[in-house]
Structures are given as structure tokens and as C-alpha cells.
Amino acid sequence: MKKLSLFLLVLTAASLSGCRETTSPEIYNKAASDPKLYNDLGIHLTNVIIHDIFKPPVASRIYAYTNLAGYEALVPGNPEFRSLAGQLNGFEATPQPEEGKEYCFPLASAKAFSMVGRKLTFSENMWDDYEKEFFQKYKDMGIPDDVIDRSMAYGEAVAKHVIDYSGGDNYKQIRGFRYTVTNEPGTWVPTPPAYADACEPMWNTVRPFTMDSVKQFKCPAPAKYDLSKNSEFMKLTREVYDIGKNMTEDQRTTAYFWDDNAFVTNVVGHVMFANKKMTPPGHWLAITRTVAENQKLDLMQTTECYTMGSIAMFDAFVSCWDEKYSSVRIRPETVINNGWDPAWRPYLETPPFPEYVSGHSSISAACGTVLTHLLGENVAFTDTTEKKYGHGVKSFKSFEDAYWDASYSRMYGGIHYRDGVEEGTHLGETVGNWVWKKLNTRKKEKDALAVR
Template structure:
């Protein structure tokens, strides 16, 4: 009888071990985290956050997701002590069983919810996510413990985010000087300048917002033959002579979170994902294509989002230093009153290009992680009625994102070229400072 009981105990233990292994493997499906990123993007679009603010949300959510994902994974390093001001994060209890991929997805979403407004958007998503996790066979106690760990890590990251000067920069407005060659609000809504004090936000990898200053742009001088005049005329003539392919490129990379449309006397807004959201979508697509693990996706999300975040800080530092006028304003005032850009001019100064900067930063990081010859189809714009575009590398995608701003009529070429350089330097600084494994 004792032998029978002993044999049953051994078989039961083996059965539990197999079950444990199966649910851990199923719950580690990176699709859970990719779905969470897509859901966060939907929330950000709904709440109409400006591009720099969106980058902040993605980054802190990704930090939380990464910090939870690395437990139980050999060779991965915490960001504590590596990025500016990040000194402490919650840890799992020793001797307890967790499902760390679940904790990771939970931490990502918990931070995302804290930093966005439309909580009701998550209700159906959360319900389906819980059902899918429970379908893996995860034991109730492990599920609850993992959820609690995710929330604790999220709380640590939220405390970290609270000291980045974001709250202190709310409510301040930019004063328009009307000096020749400087930025003024643009049609059709003539909105105030966006985030004029973003340089005060704490970066994660940069020493300061001014670490990688772009060269001083050409002096405002509309005398024919001057460097500035040539820049203006290039933007003017590019839009007047666009090919269908160039128009498609401009629209594909528009990424305007709040486009104002005018029909007769009516004005309404169209909401889309931000530039940072576009690149986070690329991370998810390519990670899925390359069949990366949960922790590898978490790593790609966090490094890409940090590069984009610092990219915006560096770019915005230059924007509000040079306060450069937009093509639409100078062309309408001095060249052609009827000229209209293909894209709606964003409400902030021209130099350097934000899209160029953050696309270069993201592409540099992704090339470092996944390689320089990864071909992919970018389908992020399908929800907005635009077909996918094919790229042979992250750099090719970033270069196209950059030149799209010239095709769209919202930038001069030097803002693009210098933005690409600036973004590359930001990313290299981050990769030099932060070692994930």
C-alpha cells in the first residue's frame, strides 16, 4: 500500500511539473505584450496626446514591462542604476512561483493606464486578456501573485516618472515674438506651440537636452541666391511637382495626432497615431515576424521607446532655441499666397524635424538589436486606409520617414538632414550608456 501511495505521489509530481512547464510556455507568448502595446496606442490616439507626451507614456510603460520580464531570464540586466534617476524597482518574493511574462504585460498596461485618461477603453480588452491567460492553465495563486508583482513594478515606475518635471511644465505657453524668420501659429487652427518647455523633462540616456545641438540653421534671408532662399524654393517647388509616389510617402508618414479638417464653415478633427506610436508598431510587427520571445520583445520596446523619448527632448531643445519659421508661413507671406502644403503643418517650430530625429533614433536602436538587413512590411497605417509599405531595413524606413516631411511641405531639407544626425547620436548615447544584457 505504501508503495502504491509513493508511486502515485511521484506520478502526481511529474504531472504537476509538466503542467507548470506548459502554462509557463503558453503564457510567455509575446503576442500578449504586443497586444498590450496596440491597446496602449489606441488609448493614446483617443486621448490626443502630443508626440513628445506620447513618447513619455510608451517609455514608462515599456520600462515597467521590461523590468518584470527579465526575472527568470539569464543574462538580462535591470535598468536600475543605468538610466537617469532610476534607483529602485519592486522585486518578486524569493521562493515563490511567478509567471513573469504575465507580470510584464500587467506592468506595461498598469503604467499605460495611469498615464492615460480613457480607462473605459480597456474594459473589454482586460476581460479578454484575462480569459486568454487563464486558458493557459495558469494556477490561480500564480496568476494573482504575478498580477500583484506587475502592479508593484508599475507603482515603482510611476514613482520614477513623477520626478521627471512633467507636472512642473504643464500650463506654460510659448510667447510669439513676430520677429522675422521666427515661428508663428499656422493654419487652419492656428494652435499654440506644443510643449515649449519639453527641454526641462528629465532624459533617460542624455546628459542634458542640449547634449547634441544641431548646427545653427541658415540666416533668414529671402534674397535670391542665399542659402535660405534656396531652402524655401526647394520646399515650394517640391510640393508643386510631387509624384504620386512622393505623395503616398508623405501621407504614409503623416502621423498627425490631431489633424483639423475644414468643410465649408465646419471644422472637425481626425485622430491618428503619433510618430513614436508608428515606430512602436513597427517594433511589434518585426518582433512577431522574427519570432522573438517575450523578453526580447520587451527589450526591443524599452530600448526603442527610450531612444524616441530622448530624441524628442533633444529635438525640442533645438526647436525652441532656433524657433524657426515653417515653410507654409514664409511661402504664403513672401512667395505664393495660394501655396498649400500636402500635410497639415504641426504646431511647433521647424528646426530640427521631430520625425527625422526620432525615426533615426528608433532605426539605430532596432538595427543594433535585430540587424541591418531586416526586410519588413510596415502595416501600421492600414487602420487609416493606407496600404503597407515594404522596406529592406530600419534605416531605409527612417530615411523615408524623414524625406516625407519635405514631400509634405512642412519642413526645409536641413531640418531633415540634421534631425537624422541628431537622432543617430541620441541613440548611440543610449546604447553606450544602457546595457540590457
């Protein structure tokens, strides 16, 4: 009998020693609300997008839906914020948590984000080990098992809701569509070195998040294709050519810094290979992270910035791509090579889609405009995003300063005309202002919100 009692005592002690130590909701919610956790998820998503070589418009779609899921799962724990259900085109009410039950909404948000990110990317193996290690951090915070299970389940419910929503945006229906080059004078044709097919020629049929239609914001017509010496078009082309022949160090640095080419083609002799890099949307969300950290924004504010910026960039891509494949304007490289200098090459690789208007200019201005509304007009920051790719760092006085720098970088790089970058920037500003006007993330009126 004594031996049996001793055995049960040892068994009980061993069982107790294997239990996790739990803490109070106040303690674990504070730990789980560290924005660094959400930022790290965003960095991982960018790494997966780079690995999978998603094109910039597609990358913007992935960022928008993942951040929407993360935002929606966090809203119930932040009563001063409101859901975007009913505000985004076709987005219905998000599942709600069970009343009277304890949740860790930062954990639910992370789960929703990662589940959507996994669904919309290819490399599931990159998520497996990462998620195992990432979600262990929440267990180590002392969150009770039932709260973990309930919060993860809620995050999954929100993720499924967003995934279902994404399925209705016409993205799947336009996979594999190829553009037919017309060879009409002044229209786009594939460019060296890869002569790649046109990128996402049907992107203007994807459902926008906020715009009433893809044609809601129209750009002015580009300069008429005219090869006569003194035409406006030839003046624009000559400017690109002259910059390329006489680039200053500042222009070269600026062009390279904002390259953001997801798949840079390199040709050495008869060998062709490529380098993978960050896309423009990834670059701007990295800027968002930098400023959010600088300003010590809390988790909800950080997620708000990511979500609003992502949605603005997505809609800017839709609007921009509608113009690109309407005007189908020829690239400077083609005009110059077929005209007066067959050996001329742009400093940056010409991307595989029509020139007018600049996509990078559009989405940079859209995101920068939204961030200006959210965080202020004179927010100075140093952008280290491209340092890991050998592009150095740049400091800016404001978001506007940064997005104009990004815009003109495309002209310095030899891949856009001046009107293409300037009108692209104006389009992005218009879209960004529209997104800000259209969406209410706070329950207070916007004019009552003090700029941080």
C-alpha cells in the same frame, strides 16, 4: 443520515466542478510567454493614445514608461538580462520577487504594463473591459490562483515603482505652459488651418532617460533667415515650394504614408473637424512589432526592442525640442504665404511648433538606429501600419532605409526644409547610438552578442 450523506456528496461534486483545472509551470509559462499577448497590449495602448489625442512627445513618454515597466517585471524570469535600474537617470532598484515562490513573470509583465498605461492615459473606461478579458486568458492557461495573485501583485509593485519614477520627470510641472510668440523676423508663428498654440514648449525641461543633459547633442545652426533671392535660406524655401507645386506620385505617397498626425484638421466651408491618427512613436513601435513577429523573437527579446526603442525616441524628442525652441525657426508655409504665393498650401498640415529640426526625422532615426543595433543592418520588412488609415503599405530594405524615407517625407509634405530633416535624422542617429552605448540589457558584453 443517507439523505445528508447524499447532499454532502452532491455539494462536494458541485464544488469540485467549479474549480479551475491547473497545469504545470512549464506548460502555463510557455503559454504566457507568447509575445502576441504583449503585442496585443501594445496595440491597445496605441488605441487609447489615439483616442485621447496625446501629442507626439507625450505619447513617447507613455510608451517609454509602460514598456520600461513591462521589461523590468520580466527580467527576474530571464537571468541573462539585466535591469535598467542604475542605468537610467534617477531610476533606482526595482522591487524583487520573493525567493522560493512560484511566479508567472509574463503575467507580472503584462500587469505592470497595463497598470502604468492606465495611469498615464485618460480613458480608464477603455482599460476596464479590455483588462477583464485580457487577464482571463492567463486564468484559462491553468495558472494556479496563488501564482496568479502573486504574479499580479509583483506586477503592481513594479508598476508603482515606475509610476513613482515618472512623477519626478517634471512633466506635471509644465502642464498648461503657453508659448509667447515673439513675431521676430524668421521666427515661428502659428499656421493654418487651426493656428494652434505651440506644442510642448517646455519639453526640454523634462528629464531625459539616458542623456547627461538636454544639450548634450547640439545640432548645427540652421541656415540664416535671409529673404534675398540667392541666399541659402531662400534656396531651401524654393525647394519646398517647387516640390509642392510639382509633386511626383512617389513623393505624395511617401508624405501621406508617414503623416502620423495625431489630430488632422479638416475645413469644409465654415465647418472644421478633425481625424485622429497614430503618432510617429506609435508608428515605429508598430514597425518594431512587425519585425519582432517576422523574426520570431521571444517575449523577452520583443520587450527589449520595445523598451530600447521607446527610450531612444523619448530622449530624441527631448533633444529635438530643445533645438526647436532655441532656434524657433519659421515654417516654409509662413515664408511662402507671406512672400510670393499666398494661396500655396503644404501637402500635409503644418504641425504647431518650430521647424528646426524635424521631430519625426529625429525619433525615427533614433528608434531605427537602436533596432539596427539589436536586430541587424539589413533587416527587410513591409510596413502595414498605415493601411487601416488608407495610406497603403511600404516595403523597406532596412531600418535605415525606413527612417530616411520618413525623414524626407516631411520635406515632400511641405512642412520642413531639407536641412531640418537631414540634421534631424543625424540628431536621431546620434541619440540612438548613445542609448545603445549607454544601456546594457544583457549580462553578456555587447561585442559578444551575435546580431540576430
